[in-house]
Amino acid sequence: MVSYKLKDQFKRLLLGSVLITACTNISAQNSDDPTPKIQHIAIKTNIVHDAAMIPNVGVELCFPQQWSLNASWNCAWWDNNSKHRYWRTFGGEIEARKWHGRLAREYPLRGHHTGLFMMAGMYDFEWGHAGYMNDLYYGIGVSYGYAVKLARNLTLDFGVGIGYLCGTYYKYRPQDNGYCVMSRRNLSYFGPIKAEVSLVWTLDDIFKCMKGDRR
Numbered sequence: 001m002v003s004y005k006l007k008d009q010f011k012r013l014l015l016g017s018v019l020i021t022a023c024t025n026i027s028a029q030n031s032d033d034p035t036p037k038i039q040h041i042a043i044k045t046n047i048v049h050d051a052a053m054i055p056n057v058g059v060e061l062c063f064p065q066q067w068s069l070n071a072s073w074n075c076a077w078w079d080n081n082s083k084h085r086y087w088r089t090f091g092g093e094i095e096a097r098k099w100h101g102r103l104a105r106e107y108p109l110r111g112h113h114t115g116l117f118m119m120a121g122m123y124d125f126e127w128g129h130a131g132y133m134n135d136l137y138y139g140i141g142v143s144y145g146y147a148v149k150l151a152r153n154l155t156l157d158f159g160v161g162i163g164y165l166c167g168t169y170y171k172y173r174p175q176d177n178g179y180c181v182m183s184r185r186n187l188s189y190f191g192p193i194k195a196e197v198s199l200v201w202t203l204d205d206i207f208k209c210m211k212g213d214r215r
Helices: 004-027 047-051 101-106 204-211
Strands: 040-046 056-063 067-080 085-100 111-127 131-151 154-175 178-202
Touching: 040 047, 040 067, 047 178, 067 111, 085 101, 085 131, 101 111, 111 154, 111 178, 131 178
Parallel strands: none
Antiparallel strands: 040 056, 040 178, 056 067, 067 085, 085 111, 111 131, 131 154, 154 178
C-alpha cells in the first residue's frame, strides 16, 4: 500500500508537472497571438523499454519558438505464478523540451534538445527466488538528446537524463503459499535515471487535415 507520505510526494510531482506545462506554454507566447498554438504532434515509443519487454507509448506536442511538451506511459504485467516469476511495472513521465540550432528551426523534432522532466511509477520484479517491489518511486532531472531523420515523418531520438530518484522498496521471498518481507529500504539516488532511444512519428499530414489545411 502506498504510504501517506509518498502520496503527498506524488501530489507534489503532479503539481510540478502542471507547472512544467504552464512554463512551456508561457515560453511559447512570443507572438501577437497570446494563445500558444500546437504546430506539430508526434507519437513515439522508447525502444529501450520495448527491448526490456515494457510496452510504452508517448505523445509530443510542438509549440512556437522550438518548445515541445512530451508525455509518456509504460506498463508491463507479466507473471508466472508456478515459477515465481514476475515482471510488473507501470509509470509515466512528463518533460518540457527546448530544441536548439538551425536544424530544429527548419524541421520539427530534429537536432539537439535539452529538457526538464519528472517521472513516477511502481514495480514488482521476481525471478524464482528473491523479489523486489516498491510503493512508489518518483524523480526529477534534466535531459539532453539528439534526433536524426529516418524518413519524411520518422525520426530516431537519442537521449539521456540525470537527476534525483527516491521512494521506498521491499525485498521479499516466496514462503509456503505467501511471501515474506525480508527488508524495507528507502531509495535516495542521484545520477543517470533515464535512457531513451525513441522511434518518433510526426503526424503532420493528419494534423493538417484536423486543422482543415489540405495544402
